[in-house]
Amino acid sequence: MDDTLRGAWPVAPTPFHDDGTLDLDGMRRVLDCIVDQGVDGLCILANFSEQFLLSDEERERLTRLCLTHVDGRLPVIVTISHYATSIAVARARQAQALGAAAVMMMPPYHGALLKGTAEQTFEQVARVGEVGIPIMIQDAPLSGVDLPVPLLVRMAREIPMVRHFKIECSGAAGKLRALVAEGGEHVVSPLDGEEGITMLADLDAGATGTMCSAMIPEHVRRVVTDHAAGDREAAVAGYARILPAINHENRQCGFRAAKAAMREGGVIASDFCRHPVPPLAPETRAELLGLLRPLDPVALRWGR
Template sequence: MPAWEGIWPVAPTPFDTDGRVDIAGMGRVLDCMIDQGATGICILANFSEQFLLSDEERLTLTRLSLEHVAGRVPVIVTISHFATPIAVARARLARDLGAAAVMMMAPYHGATMRGTPQQTFEQFAAVGAVGIPIMVQDAPMSGVELPVPLLVRMAREIEMVKLFKIECPQAAAKLRALIAEGGEAIEAPMDGEEAITLLADLDAGATGSMTSASIVDQIRPVLSLWAAGERDAATDAYARVLPFVNHENRQCGFRAAKALMMEGGVIASDACRHPVLPLHPATRAMAIDLARRLDPIVLRWGK
């Protein structure tokens, strides 16, 4: 099993200007992320625009990604679905193709259909029976509250529930409570949401971070320095990247990584599928400018 620490960015899904998945570009995205120094990679997450993909495309991207990465780094496959049998089937596929873990949110569909705490527990238990480590994604998108006692129960009673990506409001407070109440059962508490709360989350005990794929090589030193006990240096390193991280998180979302990858020659297009709008040209230009000040690998990888 991999060490559940370090930086685990989410792979964007490239589309061509006609809206088709760019298969060749996907391989280049994965290679670029590995060259940036990613500890591992997560695919088919919200920042991969998984909600814009067909089931057939998901299958193609799962196979392609795991075969292309070929064990160079571990890969986490996102499998969230409201229907438990579908989440279980996706977990089996990920396991059979060699994924290191799966990631899933609590069951939800739209704004009003949400799993109860017991239904959430049962879905994670069913996926756990597949026999692959699970990352619990505690994200506002689901609209499902995952209280600390529920997460601790899941960690203690479902063997495969090992990782926790906490990206709810006041994530540091929840991480601190989760670690205090769960003890050794909380194997890998992780930060998310593009590292916008990374420093506070590390202080609360996070051991890793799931960021975007934009500036992996620039954020990774923050985690390395913090793990080495060099808090002042880690704080300085975080302050250096924070203008871009803030702009990405508050203004761009998942569109930033694709804009940088297009600028750096990794992919040919930063297109998203309708109804997602392209970045405003000024917002996109600022993202490129803020990133360029950091000289990240992504802006020179394909040139």
């Protein structure tokens, strides 16, 4: 059976009330909106879900809520990254028990100086692999841990559950191309990230899809599907059309962009982000919405 991840896999934002408490009804609406965006799957509790601003109890509660509410309508990837291997393993077990399609993990790190070595990273991934749920390795600059292609290929070859990769480092296309060439059949799903800002080059390099945000994933998906169908001209045109909005998201807004779009579209009542994350400046938010309106994304009209 082909279990390759294809298309667009947006990260679900985590909504809060204006007082900073979790908006659980809003979380359900976010998930319903993502389903209606017509994407291929979704990811929860990732960096763009503000995972670093959630308590352990909140993470567990959100994992249960999201997997229960999605209820098989889309496959769900649960982020389980943690410096402690035992905690990463426990999170993987919970995700598996609740029906997640896969888990995603960064290398073990905690701050700028407490980082796992290449061997420690391999050992942690191997321990999670014993749980028996497919693993996506997230190669993100945030961890500060270097994941060279030979290490990624070793994981793919020696840890059966390592099947998917999210490559969002600098020069992602070159790394994806090398990973696909050296990993062969062991690299089942090479995806890119970074909101899809380098998506066209990454698709040319062999990416099967992208883990973007939930801002305009239906448009992102169209680029992927056109490219996969061999219509590169349509893929280039689609990419060029959405790139200004994605660039503004990537360079000016970060995870706040999807929340701003969903608030504007009535999906959520508040785009609050927990301190120390500052709110979007009014000018930055207005520029974002000005770039989004011509695209008429689902997120801008879902709740209206």
